[in-house]
Amino acid sequence: MPESGSLQQAMDSVRGAFVPAKAKGMEAVIQYDLSGDGGGSFFGTISGGAFSVSPGTAPNPKLTLSMKLSDFLELTAGRLGAVKAFAGGKMKVRGDTMFGLKLQSMFQFG
16 A cells, blocks of 8 residues: 655655665766655755755756655655556656666665
């Protein structure tokens, strides 16, 4: 059963799952657009081996991920895989899809 939550929960969970060693030399902005109850938009910035999150919309993200907040929380809890979410239509991806594949290794969910 999907867990209910908030945009702040989503931001905290993705920030806590970042694996700095996997992002060496990477510079990118990822936009997260989460729909449904409690949803909203935030973006994550990978820079200098660190990851920060900010509410709102980034002007030029390298990648945009769109999905329901409840599905995103399932993903960050490790109960929904990114490939399964994408293949099942629960996640939409715009931008640099090759970067999107690399992105999976930079975060450890669950």
